[in-house]
Amino acid sequence: MMDTRLDTAVPAGADPAQYARLLHRVHEAAVTGAAPPARPRTVIGDSWLRMRARRIDPDGRTPGPVLSSADLARCREDSPLAGVLPMLRHALTAVAEDAGHMMVIADDRARILWRDGPGHVRRLGDRLGFVEGSSWDENDVGTNAIGTALVVRRPTQVYSAEHYVRGHHSWTCACAPVHDPRDGTLLGAVDVSGPLSSNHPSTLALVGAVATLAESHLRGLHHAHLEELRVVAAPMLAGMREQALVVDSAGWTAAAVRMAPVRRLLLPEQLDAGVAWLPSLGECRFEPLPGGWLVRPLSVETAGAAVATLDVARPAALSLRVVGPSGEWSHRLSPRHAELLYVLAAHREGRSAAQLSQDLFGGAARTVTVRAEMSRLRRHLGGVIASRPYRFADGVEVRVVGPPVPGDLLPHSGSPEIRRLRCAGLPAG
Template identity: 55%
Template sequence: MRQHLEAAVPVGEDPRQHARALARMHEAAVRGTRPLPGRPRPVIGASWSRMRSLGVDPEHGAGNSLLEPARLEQRRQASGLADALPTLRDGLLGVAEDAAQIMVVVDAEGTVLWRDGSIPVRQRADSLGFVEGMSWQERTVGTNAIGTALVARKPLQVYSAEHYVRSHHAWTCAAAPLHDPRDGKLLGVVDLSGPAATVHASTLALVVTVARLAEAQLRNAHFAKLSRLRSVAVPLLSRVAGPAVVIDPHGWTAATSEMPQLDRLLLPDRFAAGQQWLPAYGACTVEPLPGGWLLRPATGALEAGVAEHASTTAELDVRQSHSWSLTVTSASGTWTHALSPRHAEILYVLARHRQGRSAAQLSADLFGTPERAVTVRAELSRLRRHLGGLIVGRPYRFADEVEIRVRQPADGSRLLPFSLAPAVRAR
């Protein structure tokens, strides 16, 4: 599905006049003047509201500290972005240097990992602390393309006084999130930044395109590793008695024997050898393999499935602005998994409607129209494969025997801040 990209400067409008109008809106917003002399874009207005609630100083931002070189290198290696860096550089560095901009790559926590491009612009960025090892989260430097894209979970261009901190008003930035194709987790953001005069409507589209190419490179690398694991798994399973499955560290199936075939298993955040409970297969014995895991369901687990929910509690934690989880506690133990933005939205709506929702109702809850029921059914199909019998259909709901608990922020404006779903924003 094509993603709508909103330009920071409206088509046909003079950037300098638009910057002056933004400056007036910004001044009124930080002073608390009502009504504002104009309306910022919704994503910017929502971010400004968060900055006021966090108490971010519009003059200087919040405190920031530079990572030591050794810790910076650790974050680079742990980010999962090193393999994508060549593609990002090939696609953006030439443009950055020609257009007087810099390319910046940050991790999922907003730490600047790599920075390159125009030397004069890098020198200007130094004066802002826009350097490798610094945090560029919203709560540190205010509204900006990098930090706000991390919260909004979508590509974003920020121009001039759309930045919350005044020292950034001389800049324009275009950023796109980068996701791990193995599990959909947010890895970080790639960004092009430069003087405000370099703003261009096509910059964001370019950044998004290169980000997708980088994700494709990561996906190809993953498929290659999975293929190598499969070459080991097939002969191994031929010697294993009874049902068994070999998966990679992210739950992708390499081979199965006497078991239902699933493309991927949803694994708990803490997964190790020994006894584990998985929604898809129930209780399993887990053994380590080079490059993956061997799973053997406990006797009778496949026949019993996960329909036994008499003492099951599901806790949906949506308190944070950038990470959400589902924790399931049953007689077999406790299982926790991080959720994608879409799955967090769906589970939140279902938790608020224990009686259940039809596909059309969920479509209206998530998209504002009942006409995207097909999309909803496809997403629920994936979610139910992952969560086993916790989610049932006709209508879609948590199983009646499951106790649901929702942990959410006290400030309703900070609930799933990326979400535009009517059912979420109405809270």
Template identity: 50%
Template sequence: MTPVPRPDLDRLVATDAVRAARVLQEVRAAVLAGRPASPGPRPVIGASWERMREHGVDPERDVRSGLLSVEDLQARRRASPLRDVLEVLRRGLLRIADATRHIMVVCDAEGRVLWREGSAPVLRRADGLGFELGADWAESVVGTNGVGTSLVVRRPVQVFSAEHFVRSHHPWTCAGAPITDPRDGRLLGVVDVSGPLDTLHPAVLALVDSVAQLAEARLRERHAVALEGLRAMAAPLLARVGGRAVVVDAQGWTAAVSGLAPVDRVVLPRSFGAGERLLPGLGPSTVEPLPGGWLIRVASREVEEVTGLVLDVSAARHWSVTVTGGAGVWTQELSPRHAELLYLLAVAPEGRTAGELAGEVFGDTGRAVTVRAELSRIRRYLGGVLAHRPYRFREGVVVRVVRPGRPGDLLPHSRAAAVRGGGSGGAPGSGCGSLGA
């Protein structure tokens, strides 16, 4: 087959799906055989294929895990915040999905199919692929796909024909976009539009992404209403309590404050609950439960010196930082962006400017303002751990990074060269300790 330049292949996918599928089959065959491919796969697809080979996914075998029982499926539906935005997703996607022979699929953060609607003939074809209610469509189970790969990289992904790692999925095209909880950045799941490869339309991915953002906006509105209700209850409570105190919701968002500088959010460590607690940014505090939140009474203005920090990026989609100081140990879950920024600082103990970090994270040094805003949020819970000009971990803080066993599993959502190269570092005299796993 005559080589097709990458830009021409991208246009071909939009204009001649059948021919594009044949070209992509040649690309896939060459990559799997270890031969040069021209054009090569798109970066997001090539990275996914590499993960599949590391995980031992068989490209020629259709592997299907056991479906959820009806009881388990219903339990997951009840527990999923996505149930509150189903109407938004339906209004935005179902009409076009049915008209263009697609289906809309909503999965949870583990890749389990919770809801599935759309064209009846396409639903039957999806059954033949195992793309049915309760099925597990995680990337590590069924290979590169619009659901599982979007969950891993945490951004919208379209997978067309032979871009799917497993051959049996080649007659299919899918476009998925992640939905995150605006309260804490937690990944809630993916909304996906899928169908036979000849139904592909270039605008589908943009539409799915837009509707996913509308769903997040609806969740944000619901949170604002709930926070306002907590605020109404908190104001008279704080008047009676007196002293330094704050009322927050279950995710730490502030409803009311007394005797403290106003903050949007209090970082609540892992395994948070009632009792005596050491809280980042507040110090020793007494925590009492409230309906829908917590009352936090701050006991002291003392700031304990931090001596050690462990950045755990070993899991595929969950990352944390554990801080050790004179008053004890606390752990904070990290958003994807915060995990990425802290990792980049950990592997560059000499420090990086906001512009340098923006170049790594976004490929655009002009987005330094965005980086500064994120680092400002990080410093709210890490306190004096981070210095700036340039940004770096302070002298005397022993930093350790726990990495995954497979290099490809290291922050797979990140495009930064230091992450994709599995960068390690720790210059002598930097003030950082071991960066090994």
């Protein structure tokens, strides 16, 4: 799920102290409009552009309001990373302490949920507002490893004056996002941070490896839960004569009888026992199971006209919400699926696989990849997406909710068509 490209902050062979001084001159030129002595790394330069567009103050000091103790406890309890916290601590804390850093776990909104490390490093972090419950989203504190990594969706290191806020120039951070291995949803991030003197070139590789390990562990937990659900449901399914599915609370399929299994059902946000409408199966009866649902289709017809709202306003919360005659549902999108749907929203006449390959990758050679991704999308979205050509189905009204700043449109994306649409504006809703 995770993009494992490594772009370390300090070039190989460079003297860290001399390089930090160069970065100070580059930063000063960027915020004053002077000619820079060198170009910042692409990930940093792009982030600085976002900061200037948002009028972030480079002389700001600390994050905004910190979560209360009760809100922090609730966020920790709700975080999917809580299930892998012991593993993350085991993998990161000792290494971070040896290197004079602290280990940090953040949620998908860049809020620090947990941190561990030597007392003197934590006290330095306290002075920066780098504390549990604080938000390190780019909008709050400018360019930084946690906030920027969650925007670009890949491991990111920020060193010294690469931080947009001058008060953070004494700090270095390396962060990697953690995604849900089932569908690519952003869950949070793992970070190692500390004073400049403790910078080490292997830190970025370390957090990237730990994030990958966390995703693997989450995948194992998911498979174990589905197996438990299959065991619970087996006696009930054995004598069943009609079509039925057993899914977990998030809609992932554990078992199916008398029908082709789907990888996942998109369940309504509010679901109770009884009858509800699904985009791919129509009216279904839901019966609760421990940790999931027994789903019995009552009709194979998909309900008619629908309104699909593609929300790309926040990189960490990409989603498609569909309202139909019999109900509504919402689906969190991976960055790639958000790109595809945005392009289709801009081209309501439809796009072939070759055209989408050109749109996303700059050439027609990736049609196999496009077809595979579109196949996954159509399994999730049922009758919302049609094929030959790929398009939003007839009768589906499409609306797009975009970011207030056009340059923030899908900032993780480097696809040619997304870059063009950033300049051209949002497709008509």
